[in-house]
Amino acid sequence: xxxxxxxxxxxxxxxxxxxxxxxxxxxxxxxxxxxxxxxxxxxxxxxxxxxxxxxxxxxxxxxxxxxxxxxxxxxxxxxxxxxxxxxxxxxxxxxxxxxxxxxxxxxxxxxxxxxxxxxxxxxxxxxxxxxxxxxxxxxxxxxxxxxxxxxxxxxxxxxxxxxxxxxxxxxxxxxxxxxxxxxxxxxxxxxxxxxxxxxxxxxxxxxxxxxxxxxxxxxxxxxxxxxxxxxxxxxxxxxxxxxxxxxxxxxxxxxxxxxxxxxxxxxxxxxxxxxxxxxxxxxxxxxxxxxxxxxxxxxxxxxxxxxxxxxxxxxxxxxxxxxxxxxxxxxxxxxxxxxxxxxxxxxxxxxxxxxxxxxxxxxxxxxxxxxxxxxxxxxxxxxxxxxxxxxxxxxxxxxxxxxxxxxxxxxxxxxxxxxxxxxxxxxxxxxxxxxxxxxxxxxxxxxxxxxxxxxxxxxxxxxxxxxxxxxxxxxxxxxxxxxxxxxxxxxxxxx
Amino acid sequence: xxxxxxxxxxxxxxxxxxxxxxxxxxxxxxxxxxxxxxxxxxxxxxxxxxxxxxxxxxxxxxxxxxxxxxxxxxxxxxxxxxxxxxxxxxxxxxxxxxxxxxxxxxxxxxxxxxxxxxxxxxxxxxxxxxxxxxxxxxxxxxxxxxxxxxxxxxxxxxxxxxxxxxxxxxxxxxxxxxxxxxxxxxxxxxxxxxxxxxxxxxxxxxxxxxxxxxxxxxxxxxxxxxxxxxxxxxxxxxxxxxxxxxxxxxxxxxxxxxxxxxxxxxxxxxxxxxxxxxxxxxxxxxxxxxxxxxxxxxxxxxxxxxxxxxxxxxxxxxxx
Numbered sequence: 048x049x050x051x052x053x054x055x056x057x058x059x060x061x062x063x064x065x066x067x068x069x070x071x072x073x074x075x076x077x078x079x080x081x082x083x084x085x086x087x088x089x090x091x092x093x094x095x096x097x098x099x100x101x102x103x104x105x106x107x108x109x110x111x112x113x114x115x116x117x118x119x120x121x122x123x124x125x126x127x128x129x130x131x132x133x134x135x136x137x138x139x140x141x142x143x144x145x146x147x148x149x150x151x152x153x154x155x156x157x158x159x160x161x162x163x164x165x166x167x168x169x170x171x172x173x174x175x176x177x178x179x180x181x182x183x184x185x186x187x188x189x190x191x192x193x194x195x196x197x198x199x200x201x202x203x204x205x206x207x208x209x210x211x212x213x214x215x216x217x218x219x220x221x222x223x224x225x226x227x228x229x230x231x232x233x234x235x236x237x238x239x240x241x242x243x244x245x246x247x248x249x250x251x252x253x254x255x256x257x258x259x260x261x262x263x264x265x266x267x268x269x270x271x272x273x274x275x276x277x278x279x280x281x282x283x284x285x286x287x288x289x290x291x292x293x294x295x296x297x298x299x300x301x302x303x304x305x306x307x308x309x310x311x312x313x314x315x316x317x318x319x320x321x322x323x324x325x326x327x328x329x330x331x332x333x334x335x336x337x338x339x340x341x342x343x344x345x346x347x348x349x350x351x352x353x354x355x356x357x358x359x360x361x362x363x364x365x366x367x368x369x370x371x372x373x374x375x376x377x378x379x380x381x382x383x384x385x386x387x388x389x390x391x392x393x394x395x396x397x398x399x400x401x402x403x404x405x406x407x408x409x410x411x412x413x414x415x416x417x418x419x420x421x422x423x424x425x426x427x428x429x430x431x432x433x434x435x436x437x438x439x440x441x442x443x444x445x446x447x448x449x450x451x452x453x454x455x456x457x458x459x460x461x462x463x464x465x466x467x468x469x470x471x472x473x474x475x476x477x478x479x480x481x482x483x484x485x486x487x488x489x490x491x492x493x494x495x496x497x498x499x500x501x502x503x504x505x506x507x508x509x510x511x512x513x514x515x516x517x518x519x520x521x522x523x524x525x526x527x528x529x530x531x532x533x534x535x536x537x538x539x540x541x542x
Numbered sequence: 543x544x545x546x547x548x549x550x551x552x553x554x555x556x557x558x559x560x561x562x563x564x565x566x567x568x569x570x571x572x573x574x575x576x577x578x579x580x581x582x583x584x585x586x587x588x589x590x591x592x593x594x595x596x597x598x599x600x601x602x603x604x605x606x607x608x609x610x611x612x613x614x615x616x617x618x619x620x621x622x623x624x625x626x627x628x629x630x631x632x633x634x635x636x637x638x639x640x641x642x643x644x645x646x647x648x649x650x651x652x653x654x655x656x657x658x659x660x661x662x663x664x665x666x667x668x669x670x671x672x673x674x675x676x677x678x679x680x681x682x683x684x685x686x687x688x689x690x691x692x693x694x695x696x697x698x699x700x701x702x703x704x705x706x707x708x709x710x711x712x713x714x715x716x717x718x719x720x721x722x723x724x725x726x727x728x729x730x731x732x733x734x735x736x737x738x739x740x741x742x743x744x745x746x747x748x749x750x751x752x753x754x755x756x757x758x759x760x761x762x763x764x765x766x767x768x769x770x771x772x773x774x775x776x777x778x779x780x781x782x783x784x785x786x787x788x789x790x791x792x793x794x795x796x797x798x799x800x801x802x803x804x805x806x807x808x809x810x811x812x813x814x815x816x817x818x819x820x821x822x823x824x825x826x827x828x829x830x831x832x833x834x835x836x837x838x839x840x841x842x843x844x845x846x847x848x849x850x851x852x853x854x855x856x857x858x859x860x861x862x
Contacts, residue, residue: 098580173592243807276706431574
């Protein structure tokens with residue numbers, strides 16, 4: 048800017064640019080654009096009660112299907128298809144009023160019968176829904192009129208409305224929901240090309256605010272490098288979840304936006320608490336203190352991710368920082384091992400799922416535990432084998448696994464769960480928390496659960512995954528928090 | 543020729559049945575259960591039982607096999623365990639990518655290897671003859687996915703003239719776009735494949751060059767080129783055609799790897815996803831179809847050899 052002319056020209060150009068913008072002062076937004084989203088999680092089928100997996104939640108939740116309630120990107124529960132909910136004094140009856148202006152994509156109007164059918168699909172015997180056990184408390188569903196549903200519970204359940212946010216309201220008369228859809232969301236399914244793409248088209252008869260883009264195309268990859276290349280060459284606009292920090296370097300310029308949100312995915316070293324020596328809390332605590340989780344997180348995720356001291360991520364209402372309960376302290380670990388009668392350490396087999404990041408984590412643990420005399424034999428197994436060997440047959444000593452859901456600390460209250468943590472106090476607190484009269488009472492009880500499981504080192508909570516979205520800089524409006532794998536696409540715009 | 547043809551056909555059918563049994567049994571020996579792909583980490587015992595009922599893995603093995611074999615007799619490959627979509631139409635749509643990919647790569651490899659192989663043989667005393675021999679040695683040593691990654695790096699990320707992967711959503715509706723998507727994968731397979739093929743062509747050409755009939759032809763006044771064309775091609779082709787059959791089948795296998803590098807939704811990616819999810823219906827479908835492909839190629843190669851070489855026609859014995 049040495050000559051005055053250049054300065055004047057620059058100001059003039061800036062003014063022109065400003066004039067060219069929309070009234071709000073933002074950049075020009077492309078109407079009806081197509082948004083191309085890259086993901087590694089293709090749906091297995093299109094039903095979330097028949098094993099569609101993480102992929103169908105990502106593509107369909109809030110986009111194609113809606114619940115009575117919605118879990119916002121910040122973790123708040125707000126009404127969606129419901130307008131009002133009334134809870135009886137004893138907490139055993141919920142009377143829910145539905146919106147009366149909602150139709151399914153097939154054209155049928157939403158009625159209370161559809162809500163009843165949708166909830167029954169979740170609690171049905173052949174249901175694969177992760178919420179099936181949470182809804183075991185429902186003892187009856189009445190539909191006194193077209194817009195009213197009355198749920199009767201066998202015992203109070205403070206998470207009832209929260210759990211309803213996970214239930215997709217489907218057309219109760221639809222016959223095939225594994226390969227087709229009939230929801231009420233802002234998009235309809237245009238086409239699912241298996242192994243390649245899933246296309247959602249904006250639905251013009253949507254009851255609420257229309258989607259801001261015309262079409263959303265999920266592109267599925269089996270190879271993370273191929274997915275990164277697609278973003279680099281502009282074939283896709285954003286990646287829902289980056290799985291390696293190494294990949295981020297190539298997006299480190301003005302053409303891309305890297306966002307780190309909060310995830311609920313925890314990496315666990317889970318012991319089989321039933322078998323010796325892991326039935327002794329001292330041994331588990333010794334292992335916890337022998338592991339430098341900070342160094343581990345750094346080696347896997349560089350500067351991303353969060354350390355946690357129990358099963359609870361910061362977005363759960365009952366979170367508190369418990370990372371000091373089992374500090375990294377090799378001397379303490381040795382001392383605890385000696386107290387447990389194992390001064391020379393011992394040997395165990397770590398069943399390690401073959402996909403990232405587990406093998407790298409296993410090797411890290413192997414070298415760290417060697418320093419306190421513990422020999423780790425790494426046994427690599429497929430994800431599928433894990434379910435048979437570890438999850439069902441409980442034929443393991445210790446294993447690595449990621450647990451993706453929020454509010455899942457309650458599994459420590461179930462002594463039959465695969466890790467076999469059995470503490471009567473914890474079981475009672477978990478049960479009481481669910482029957483609590485107020486959220487405050489629930490929070491208080493679950494905090495006690497956190498403290499107790501941390502004190503007992505029920506498992507080792509290695510770290511909380513980061514949730515990293517990388518997008519082309521001309522794309523905005525996408526959700527940044529990967530809560531339970533959902534990815535609302537309706538506000539995404541291209542400029 | 544007719545008795546041979548019938549014998550050869552019977553051999554094909556028996557091979558297919560044996561392959562089906564082997565595929566079925568080997569899959570069942572894998573640890574794990576196809577029902578597991580449907581589960582989440584908080585599944586209840588009831589949910590596990592329901593998933594096993596859904597995929598049929600709670601049935602006795604013999605019953606599972608005869609259900610499948612019965613479907614096969616009706617040319618029905620069943621439904622996917624996981625997605626519940628019928629397998630046969632899915633395979634058909636995947637073949638729309640894998641078949642053109644395989645055949646184009648094969649054709650290109652053939653052209654490259656014939657040019658390189660013959661030149662390397664005839665001009666083995668010149669520097670470029672040696673260079674071409676070296677090229678084929680190098681090609682054999684290089685893994686196919688690596689060639690794919692390098693090509694993407696140069697032509698997609700660097701020059702930006704070709705897509706880094708994927709296939710148009712409307713398949714072949716716009717043939718130019720579809721072909722553009724196949725250019726890099728085709729070159730990847732063809733480069734690697736032509737390297738090994740070129741060695742066979744070169745060896746066959748050297749044999750022909752050293753043969754008595756060629757010397758006689760040249761003594762009769764023919765130039766080298768004319769002699770090779772009139773007498774050499776047919777003789778040299780016999781061993782090469784046998785190899786071609788095997789190579790074409792290998793190309794199909796190469797497609798599995800290349801489809802993954804280029805995110806092409808072909809047969810290979812269907813197989814990989816199927817294995818990951820333990821989706822036996824899909825895996826069996828893909829394996830049976832590709833086995834049939836390999837057997838048919840072998841069949842055609844054998845017949846082709848006999849058409850080229852009359853001496854083989856008399857022999858009934860053997861399958862080669």
